Amino acid sequence: AAAPVKLYRNPKSGHCHRVELMMALLGVPYEPVDLDMANGAHKAPAYLKISPLGQVPAIDDNGTILSDSNAIILYLAERYGEAADWVSTSPVEKAEIQRWLSVAAGEIAAGPCAARLVTLFNAPFDHGAVKAKAHALFAVMDAHLERRDWLAADRPTLADISAYSYIAHAPEGGVALSPYPNIEAWLDRIESLPGFVGMASSPKLA
Structure with a gap:
């Protein structure tokens, strides 16, 4: 093997x-x-x-x-x-997934990820500015998830996996999730997937 x-x-x-x-x-x-x-x-x-x-x-x-x-x-x-499940065979779904992978590398990295780097690792970012970026992103995502269960398709895809970790741990960076009930419900759905594992716990700092 x-x-x-x-x-x-x-x-x-x-x-x-x-x-x-x-x-x-x-x-x-x-x-x-x-x-x-x-x-x-x-x-x-x-x-x-x-x-x-x-x-x-x-x-x-x-x-x-x-x-x-x-x-x-x-x-x-x-x-x-099953690549068709996670990646898709549909051009539109593939593009939607790619869009969220770009968001993960862009807005998520610059917002909730950066905010958490400040509190956990003393990264030299302007904490107020990166928290504001996180809230701006979360407002858009919460609206996006209002009428749908997953980010890019009618099932979990790479989009959801890529976005999950830093959003779930945003409170460690001082970014509360309570104003975003649709994001919280989406996080719960991911955490209910068979085989789910969480991130190594770090002190809650929010």
């Missing part, structure tokens, strides 16, 4: 949790390799061979080496899942 997928990660990273959640939902065995990022393990020459930008997550699936969380969840869905 093939060896488990090696997942290079920081357990408090939402980017890494995206990949863990995808593997858990697909039932893919994996072996986490925690990088001591505070001491620069992600910039070590050996790791840069795996992830040239020095970022987590990265995976080594029996010789297939990939970095970038959205790229990795796409690979996992196509390689191990």
Whole structure:
């Protein structure tokens, strides 16, 4: 049998949790390799061979080496899942999924992810500004989810997996979710999926 997928990660990273959640939902065995990022393990020459930008997550699936969380969840869905479910065969759904992957890399990273980096890791962002970005995004998402259960299709897709981690953990960055009942209901739906795993808990700071 093939060896488990090696997942290079920081357990408090939402980017890494995206990949863990995808593997858990697909039932893919994996072996986490925690990088001591505070001491620069992600910039070590050996790791840069795996992830040239020095970022987590990265995976080594029996010789297939990939970095970038959205790229990795796409690979996992196509390689191990029913790709038609997670990725879609419809041009419109594929485009909708891609749009939310862009939101995850853009507005989610610049809003709730950045706010959490301030409180958990003392990142040098303007906390008020990044919290305001998070609330602006959440207002749009809450309206989007008013009449639908999932972000991009009539079922969970990569869009939901990519968006979940930093939104679920937004309160750790001082961004309350209580004003957004449709987002909260959506988070509950993801957490009810068979095989769901949460992110390594970090202190609640909200």
